[in-house]
Structure formats: structure tokens, C-alpha cells
Amino acid sequence: MNKLEVETKQWLGMPLNLIWGYLAIALFMTGDGFELAFLSKYITDLGFTESQSSSAFAVYGFAAALAAWISGVLAEIITPRKTMIIGFVMWCVFHALFLVFGLEGKSYPMIMLFYGIRGFAYPLFLYSFIVMIVQNVKSTQISPAMGWFWTTYSVGIGVFGSFIPSLTIPVLGEMGTLWLALAFCVAGGLVALTMLRNVNSESPMHDLPMKEKFGELSRAVTLLVTNRQILFSSWIRIINTLSLFGFAVIMPMMFTRELGFTTSQWLQIWTVFFATTLVSNVFWGIVGEKLGWIKVVRWFGCIGMAVSSLVFYYLPQWYNTVAPGGMEGASTAEFMMAWIPAILLGWFVAAFVPMTAVFTTLEPKHQGAAISVYNLSAGLSNFVAPAIATLLLPSFSFIGVVYAYTALYIFAFAVTFLLRVKQPGFDVYGRKETNA
Template identity: 30%
Template structure:
């Protein structure tokens, strides 16, 4: 750590994992994510009402997920090419370049090819912005508080995407309609950029000025050269598969047992609140007992158990909101235990954190694609129950695959 970084880590807020100089950045990420993902909980339903087939909607989501994965991988590399602040400004600009034709041309005209292209462009903005700030956190925070710091990042990210965005949308759509709701996201994005890049006066020391070609090549070759990085990408990809598959499976599965979609959405929103507290708890625990140990013992284990509990709670208890809530709560807690991965994976390659963070971000982005893809691949031959078993097995495997991810010897690393 540099002397400047050590100054940042002092005080009560720093001990909580929120260095004072970076607080505006966390607020900015929350606002940006809220605006940039405001449609994710209801876009599929809107397109279905407009006559688009499930295949069209699935293809749109798959292309979106692949673009998110690619740009997530690039964010760690791009930081060394353009610099963190410039990269986040680029993300803000790209959001508007994609959103304006998507909202004003593609959607009103039901122009599917343009919809796919502009929605994919709009979609690359939020990972580019958010994961660039994750690089910033890894660069600025001392190892002793890094687990808590990245947990705050995922809290800001999750609250914007899975709690405030859907809640705000439900109010806005009823009063002003889908188009105005999408347009109001512009305000959130601008406020987020202002907080993270104007009110946040911190200046990261991340090395800038690398050539794009060598930086991209290093981001690719590190996966071939470092077995731990390949494992890390797999584990991080499994991390969020449940989050992106349950939202597809549960609206199909639960009505068999008398649950309404409104009941499902209410329970899903409540368990995401639980995830906020579990994310910080496991961030603190990771700094205390080790990041790897926390992920190995709690993350995939709890998420795997929860996947089976979600499958059989309605079978055993019927239309019991409490049983379903408890099963999903276990999942939300386990999901929080994956948080220390965002401190662990960059620290596996301390001499090349940019490439390591690119691997971390690649896994984060691939979850957007892998979750729906697993459903598409498995739900036909295996049904919902069999698909949930596949998800459970993958989660159990994630805990086992984390065991070899040992940090290089460093007395300051809570590995």
C-alpha cells in the first residue's frame, strides 16, 4: 500500500470497510446501478405482452448476458489503458448512446434487431462503471479491511439492482408507464456518475497508459498461464447462477402450489434485504478467519442446501409463504458468503492485479449468461426439480473448487 492509501484507511468508517474518501463512490455505484438496470425485473413481461416469443426474449437476454460478460472482463484491463475515472465516464456515455435509440426508436417500433443491438450496448454500461470502481476499491483499501470494503460494494450493487430498482419501477409504471420509467433511469445514472466521479475527490494510483493490445493479450494469457485463475472464474460464475435462474424458474414452479407471482416477488424482495446484512457479516468474517475459508465453508454449501430447500419446501409444506421464505433466506445468506471472492481473487496475483480483477469480473459477467443458459439446457429434459438439483450440485462444487485458491504468503492477507 502507498502512504496515500494508508491515510485513507483511518477512522471509524474505514474500520467498517467504508474509507471516508470513497464513500461517495459507493453511493454513486448504487445510483448508477439503480438507473442502468431499472428494467430488468419487468422487461421480459413487457415484451411478452407486445407479442414477442419466449425464444425472442431468451435470445435478447442471452446476447445481453454475453456482452455483460465480455465488458466485465475488459473493465479490469481497461483500467490500465484509460484509467479508472476515464473508464467510468466512458461507461456513462455508452449508457446514453445505447439507451436513447433503445427507448425512442427500437421499443416504439418493435424493431427487434435494433432492440437487440441497442439493449446490448446499454447493458455494457453498468458492469463497466461498477466493476471499474471495484478495481478502485481493490487498489485503495488495505488488505485488513478489503473483505468489508468489497461487501459494501456488493451491497450497493444489489440494493440498486434487486431492491430499489424493482420497487421504484412498480410505483412508476403504475403512474407513468414503462417509457417514462425507463427515462427516469437517466436521472439516477447522471446522479450516480456525479457522486462517484465529481463529489468523490479520491485519485486512484492505478497505473495508466498501457497499450491496449498487450493489455488484452495479458488478460487472455493469464487464464492459460495461471490454473488458479481458471478455477476462480468458474467459482465466480457459479456464484450468481441461482440469482439469474431462480427468477426464471420460480414464476413457473410456484403457481403449481398456489403461489401468485405477487407473493413470489414479495418474498424475493424480502430475502434480498437479508442478503444485505449477510454480505457485510461475511465480509467481516472473511477479514477475520480468511477469505478462502469463508467461501469454502459457507457459500456454496448454504446455496446448495437452499436450492434443494426451495425445490422441496412447496412439496412438503404446500402454499406456505413462511417455508418458502426460510428456504430462500438460506440462499440469500449463502450468496453473501461469496462476497470475499472479490477480495480473494485479485490478491491471488498481487503482481498483476489488473488481470486478476479481469478474471473476477469475467466470472461476475458470465453469471448473467450461465444462469439462464442452465435453465434453457436443463428444464426441458429434467424439469424444474431436476434443474434445481443441477444448480445445487454446482454450488456444492464451487465450495470444493475454492479450496486450492490459496493466497501467496503474505502476513497481511486474511487468506
């Protein structure tokens, strides 16, 4: 992968030559995020079971994991912009099919088919832009640049993606809101199509024979065997967003059915979570360069998420006095109290931002393959989180799922002690080096 050795003009870590790409991500993920915090509940409202709903998300996550795996190397082979366009077109087509034949037709097989295929689309758009970032910034700029990447991701999928539906569902209904999502994804796709044409996308892989290109694609899997440090990093990245994707499936049901919150109140709580990440993504990206990538991931990512996941469950349960099925929803005090765990979760989930730099540093000669493993791990998180919910909900309810996520964050904390990453200015144990 081509690496620039000149400083890229930036603002607080954001590479300004990629600003249109960041905007495209924000717009596209707004549309993709409309469903995140209410679709699981809406599927059950159509008459399907909670396990069927979480199974649909698991299939979606599995397809997303496959697409995430190939996105890094594919972006190197055909350029990130072309890969983003493929993802954009696929998303629009299969979103429409999902709505018409799946949800409107109340057909569970069609929901599983078209929602699953649509899950293959968004990672091609989203994660290909990571390759564009790595191609256009120095290694010392990757962590803050990725902080901005996850910030714009959060602006889309979380802030606007949750807040706008909280306003449109009472007016347009769930289906009208899901159709409105298409407009935002079209806008993001058009920005990528028209405004990223002149961005650097040079890669040595462009001139390789097709056999060698496919060999590099297979390396995205073999790295997990040949490089144990990549394997350990993959485990940590999978665990990173378990609560993000898992809580989006189980918490709408818990808050609205057990605690008496309205759907709009839940969506606004989820908006608070993502709004927090607008600051925390950039903050941890910068702090990771100063304090050390692994220290930030270990103490603030793993431990922070273990604690905040438990708080997200227990604090609303403890403070709640609304009877299930209440017509008016939670009181103002109960609603505001639920903001506390949302803010904590949003603050600590971003402490995993330095993991992108960890992957590329561990495989400097095969950064496209390393990014593909990173993307695969992120996609597997999207699969594993609802899969855990599917397995545990029938027997252990919501608390069993929360405990499972918490235990995995503790496991990730232990795994960080196995990592040996040579961050610039630090030794392989994460200790800051001092000049003689």
C-alpha cells in the first residue's frame, strides 16, 4: 500500500484532503442507522418472536462480516472509491427489496434474504474509506484520522440516525421512516461518486497479476494464523462493539416493554450515546498518540466498557418506577437518569479507536490485508453481538446477555497483555521511550 511521507494538512487530526469522504460517510450512515435502534422491536411488532428478530440481525451481521473481510483488499485492487460505489448501489437496491417483500409482505424468509444481502453492502462503502485514509496520511496520523472516521460514523448511524427517527416515526410511521433512509444513503453515495475522484488511491496491487491479487485477498485470512499478534488484536476488535450492536437489539425491547419508556424516548437515549462518541472518538484518537495505544484500549476501552455495560442495565432498572405498558412513558427524571449509562457507554467504546493503527503497525508490508482483518473483526462484532442475544435471551433474558458482554470485555482486557506493538515513541510493552 502506498504511504505518503509528507505531512497531510489537517485540522485537529482530520486530513482536510479527505473531508468530502468524511461527509459521505456521515450521510450514508445516517440512512443506514435509521433502523438500528427500532427495527428489532418493529419486527416483533409485526408478529415475529424476539429470537426471530435477533436471528435476522445475526444473519445481517454475518453478511456484513464477509463484506468487511474483503473490503480492505478489494479497495486496494479496484480503488476505495469504486468499492464504495459498489456498496452504495447494492445497499439502495436491496434496501428497497427488504422493505417491499420483507417487511411490507411480512415474509420472514424475505426479511432474512434481503436484509442479509443488504448487510453485505454497507461495509463495502464504510470500510473501504479506511483504506483511503491509510493511503493518504502518515502512520503517525492514522489514529487521530480514524478518530474522525468513527466520529463521522457516529454522527450518521447514531446521532442523526437515531434522533431523526424519533421525530419521524410519530408522523411517518416505521415504514415511512425506513423509506426516508434511502434519501440519505443516496446523498452519501453521490458525494463519494462525485467528490472523491481526485483523491490519491495509488497502490502497488493495481499492477499485480490477478493471481497475486487473489493471493493478497486470502492473506486477510492467513494473517490470523501466521501472525498471532493480529489474531489477538482481532479478538479485541470483535469484542470492542459488542454492546453497541447488542444493545441496539435488546435494549429497545427492555426499555419499552419492561421499563415503560416510549420508542421515541429510547431513540433519544440512543442518540445521547452516539452524540457522546462525537467527542470521545476524537479525544481517544489523540490521547492514544500521547498515552499509548494499548494503555488506552486496555484501561479505558476494556474496563470502561465492562463497567458501563453493567450500568446501562442496572441503573435504569434501579431508578425506574414506570409500570410496563405505561401510556405516557418514563418521567423526565427517569428519562434523564438513563442518559448517564448512555454517556458512559459512548465515552468508553471510543477508547478502542487506536486499534486501526495497531493492525497496520503489526503488518506494515501488508496493510491492506491487515485492514481487511480489522474490518472482518468489526463485521464479526456485528454478527456475534446479536448471535449471543439469540442464544441467551430465551433462557437468561436481558441480564444474561449483558453479563456475557461484560465477561468478554474482561477477557479482552486480559488479551491486551499479550500484545507487543511497536508504536512510534513507545516500546513493545507500551512504555514511553525517553531520549538519551
